[in-house]
Amino acid sequence: MLNHRARLRPSLLAAAVASALCAPVFAQSDTDNELPEVLVTAQRIATPESRTPVAMSVLDGEQLAKLGIDNAAGIGKRLPNVHLDGAADGLRITIRGVSNSDATEKGDPSAAFMQDGIYIARPQAQTLSFLDVDRIEVLRGPQGTLYGRNTTAGVVNVISNAPLARLEGAASLALGSYNARIASGMLNVPATDWLALRAAVALHKHDSYLRNGQGTGFELGQDRDDRAARLSAKVALAPAASLLLRYEHATLDGNIDNIVPDTNFFSGVASGKPVWRDASTAQYLTNSFKPFNTRLEQGYNHKTLRNAGAELAWELGPATLHYLASHRKADHDFRANFYYRALPTLAIGVHEDFQGSQRQDSHELRLSSTGSGALKAQGGLYYFREESHQLYGFRGLQALKQPPYYVFPHGPTIARSRAAFGQLTYSLTPALRATAGARYTSDGKSRVGSTNFQQGPVFNPATDLQVLNNASVQGHKSTWKLGAEVDLAPAAMAYASLATGYKSGGFNDGCLAGSSALGLPCPAAVAVPAGALFYQPETLKSWEAGLKARFWDKRASLNLAVFHYDYTNMQLSGVAIVAGAPRFMTQNAGAASVKGLELDGQVRAGSADRFSYGLTLLDAHYVSYRPNGVLSWAGQPLDRAPRSVLNLGWEHTFRLPGAALLAGVNARRSAAYNISVSNQLLQYRIPARTASDFTLGYRPDGGAWSLLARVKNMENKVQPITIDSFGMAVPSEPRTVDIRLDYRF
Template sequence: MRGVFALAGSGLAIIMAQSPAFAQSASTDAAAPRNNEASATQDQAGIQDIVVTAQRTSTTVQRTPATIEVLNPTDLVARGVGSLNDALSNVSGVYIQSNNKGLNVNIRGVGTGLDSAAGDPGVNTNIDGVYYRQASTIASGLYDLDRIEVLKGPQGTLYGRNATGGAVNVLTADPTFDFGYRAAITVGNYSLLRTDAAINVPLSSTLAVRAAFGSESRDGYYDTGQDDADRKGGRLKVLWTPSSSLRLLAGVSYSHDGGVGPGTISVSEPEGSRHAVVNHLPAGQLDAKLLTVFGNLEWDAGPVRVTFIPTYSHYLYDYIGTNTSFYSQQRAREKQFSSELRFSSPVGSPISWVAGLYYYNDDLANYSNLLDLGVINDQPNLKTRSYAAFSDVTAKVTDSFRIIGGVRYTKDNKKQIGTTVVGGGVTVGPFDGVLKSNAVNFRLGAQLDLTPTVMAYATYATGYKAGGFVPDEPGYNTFKPERLRSLEGGIKSRLFGNSLQLNAAGFYYNYDNYQVSSLGFAHYGGLSALVFNSQGKTKIYGLEFQASYQATSDDQIGLTLSLMHSEFGTFIIPATPVTPATDVSGKKLPSAPSLSGSAFYQHDWHIGEGKITARADTYFSTSYWSEFSHAPNSQRPGYTRTDLSVTYYGDNGLWSVGAFVKNIENSWVVSLKANTAVGDYFLQPPRTFGATLTLKN
């Protein structure tokens, strides 16, 4: 790592040496547009500025003191990306684990091993400003997108609990007062059929509605037909602006995921195999539904801006079939209500501030039945109540120097009620309990404009992730809250007349009671999510680089690199019925390769009022562990994955037709390893290809 820091220092010297060549300054804060693909400012040559709301105020990526990557819908559609899993797999430093209940997001080695009732995620996932405990519940929401923002590093002050690794913001298009429509249809191998459509209708000068629909169906990636897709969703938004100072948005969305369900690969299969584990029992069936009702009130009251976001969602999950070599049934019913009230300074104030209150209410009923072993895991019901108050301030000391400060108080209450029934009707438990915890998190930092287009920043922040219950485990029925101290410093720059963008960041994390989770066998024989706390301090540190070069008006090149070191402190994993106690002290964290990154090249050919865009993307990673206990066969070799796309945009972009290929190498990328006696793998998609037609007005 010493050589890497030397390289970073050399890069800083180069940036400062080139400062006289700067042609333009970064754009100032502006209201963030929400009308599809308008998040990049259009009034400058070279690399465009991208406006985000990641810090609860509107600013550009280059002016935000944090590491942020933004994905826009035009690129995603052209490259054949149709799911949150696919989209985030293209971001360096982000690792996706998927299993039978959806996907889990890890950023810089921080996240969760499972999407389950046992623990909360380490990455805060939101859609249109609303937090969802399970990222899988919004996996069908990638239609009629405005953008996806990926924030790396702890976001505890503004995003609260369960943001120790970062945050993912999925933002969908809002209604506007211009009539318009857009539609995209994609076909491909594995009988892929994907649709994405929306229509926007202004009903008056103050009232507009927008309706959107998305769907995807395809055959399974496994020889058995498992790991297929059968999902659809719809969304309706209504916007009312009775005055220039008041904006009311209300909406409802519904999604359904079906199909055969997931499949796994045995560890004994050779690499490249797609022969799913077969237990000679009936094929599975997935049935997951999500209904959400949401609102957003924005009122400009003069010296203060008021925002109120209430949301209610109801999630039903039902899966029966093959799951890690056994035939099981899993059901979940989750009702979530949240509301956030924010007060903020007007745009352009010398002191930019935001303060607010937050309430979160989640009721989860979980049930699983391991049928072929004669064991029933009736997992306890879990009730969560969370309350928070927060404030964040950025104050301008001089025209080029700003200081940052924020604080958040969180109070969590969790209650578990339930029993486990084993073979013969014998009841064990009950596994009841109440957990209460609270935390005060803060961040301190500074921003310095070294030149009009070079900004350096440094932040120190703390984070917190709530503790919880481990269903069916008498020996370790609860686990402690996770707490974090982090330090990050970085530099963001534009060079050579806005044609070259160079960003770099270094980070250091120090965790107490770091939470890890795994899929394994509980004491009464059932397949369960197991969560443990490390006894010593867990450390993660690294460097990230991002470069974009607009070589000509038609040629763009990009490169990202993520270098990371991680290690557990003292950490002895308790024994389970099928695995002995394991000492992983000093070993690497899962989902944390030492080196990963991506590169792309894009070229445009102009033909009359249209153009052809060709793009090549490659992603690479060194070896990594897919399971925290470092069990046999859980270390995966490094890989490269390359995607190609070519698209013709006609009539100045009003329609397009294109083709894509993803994972040309057909790389065998392990998403998750189940820590069971069988030791199965969940895999990322193989090579896929297809074509897309889009229309818009």
């Protein structure tokens, strides 16, 4: 339970903030100062954000450009109860304390990441640079009815700009610290009265944020070298039908060595009780680890992604037919140098070589009602298939009495999901509406592969040992939602909902005794018990109530949500020794409880001043969990779940002769939170922190160009955003500075 002090202190602060922000507003009545209304598709149909009964946040393309947010990892700094972290193995999404750490081909997320409504399964494919974005919608809470499985935490949907029936273009160039070079461009052309084309490109480069204290001269990670391009076409098939086609190609190069030892940030790790170490930012960002057992090598990272999508909208009178299809390909290879803590006081160097490919196809057919009747309905069918092949190779484990090459050839790994869903909203009165929705999902996953103990880079049957990895799971689940919403005033509504969600179960490395595949048997001596090989689906039930209001002549807004989750079989992942070999394992963590409050909004205090505010209170903890089967973590907080976060922002426009100067500052104060490595019984406490950003822009009246200067993380403080089972920590970004020139026509 949130204690009285935790409730009272932020509440008083929120009241003080609200009073300060509201004071100058009474003297204003100009309708030009109204907050703009944003149309969103959180409910799969277009509705005003202020009239959508979902806890959500929206960032539009203009805001993203002003804040310098050019990939998903930057979003969470501006949103309540959201962490989006660029981990070594891809994007890590945590919403309201709910997260996932299995980024392998057999893992599933707790929050769905989508691009233009298309589910992107692999976190390694979610780290792309943003490209000509219209808006980003982040939905907090389970979205199992309309979005399906793996949305227990919520949904992040990046929505691109579509071609328009007018000629327009834009270009930007930015230069900054760490040798940052950022460029982007867009051109929209109405080719005919039935065809519009839109092209967009983006390039982002910067040097490493890390310092090499190893004496090798090698480049380290946390650099960036991304290139992306998209071509879109919108075709008017008929007066009532349109087809939107998109093709996107992106490459990501650079370095995968973006870690430092956890001992950079903590002392006492060997004793099992990490304590935060006070040091300079330069010390935190220096990798000085010199392994005694191997020579370090230059790391690298090459990733290529291709995506083709189609979206059909056909108005059929009382209903609109929507068809959404996508085909995605991803190829990835890298080399990384690991800090591998094998014993509490012993760390060795390990090299990982990886090659992998992933293909996914998805199709959704949906019918939604139109018109102004009392009943609004939508329903549809969904199909998803993913196939991946991977080759993991580890070198340097001889110090642990392992062979020179520890190799995992895996594939195909195949995941399938089929679903049918529907949702109805009925107006009981002009001011009161009720909603009911349900989704039935049938899914399955299978994988064949092996764990190879090799003397050389190529498997030799005469000298090497091969242990089978072979498992499959099938399952089905129904999720549902009940909700109600009521208009309290023309610009205010309240809502409540009861919803369920689930994340599918899966399997770990190993095989059942007596099974066989790839010509390999699974004898009892190397078999894994079913209780360790398989883990169960993660499920939750959510109660939520909220209020959305616009007041003071629609120049101020307030969004309030309170929620309570009951989690069962929460899935946690880490490395464990099973059948004599280290394996990446996912286990069910018993039960968890999540409850909290979210408050955010904006105020336009006249034509020159804009304010934003946000406050979250969160109590997310384990109800029952024994990570080693003995020690209880009941009552311990979930990861990345600070008990309180306060956000304040202010932007002021200074009028100059023939121009405007815009200055803005945003500060975020987060309470302390944990990052846990459950299989090591380690809990790292990340201290409370304040992070501030500053922007200064110049825009001539009626001009096609503008200048913007930015400083991110003015305090220049860093902390680990992930820590894995080996003791490898990925630091957050230090202070960065850049200046950007924009031109539009």
